[in-house]
Amino acid sequence: MQVAISISEGRLSSATLMRRLRSNSRKNCIYKVFREVGRSVRTVALLRYLADPALRARVTAATNKVESYNGFFQWLGFGNNGVIAHNDPDEQEKLIKMNTLLANLVIFHNALDLWTWSARWWPRAGPSPLMSSGRSRRTCAHIRRFGAYATDEIAQESAAFNPELTEIDFTAVGLAA
Known part of the structure; x- marks a missing residue:
């Protein structure tokens, strides 16, 4: 209490307190x-965890969800089996952020697929088995980690890039240069 009052x-x-600690x-x-x-706070938390089955169930569910995401994240990372071979912290951070972005895009795409599927299925057949089971039966089986690329379009010329953006009227929003 004295430390809290002094601060x-x-x-x-x-800063002084942290230096002393x-x-x-x-x-x-x-x-x-x-x-x-x-130590006393940790002991009280452990006793609450041991005494409350609902708390244990919540903690277990949250842990399983995080472990499931970590497994998916690791499975999704390709190239050197997800091992970061760079000692440069900037490169490590970039690889982790790119893999996180990829994982989030796949999750978003799956959510859109499930939403589209359930919107078509829901009105006709009663409660959805996806919604009642609490999880999707499709996990990673439909994902092509390395993609499917059409090589017949490589020879086609792409349209020239126009940096002028003449089709957009910037005066309407007050961004005219």
């Missing part, structure tokens, strides 16, 4: 107190 009154800066000194009283408070 709120401005007598102790949070980072030292990991066993002699530091603040470190010992926070370590014991953390």
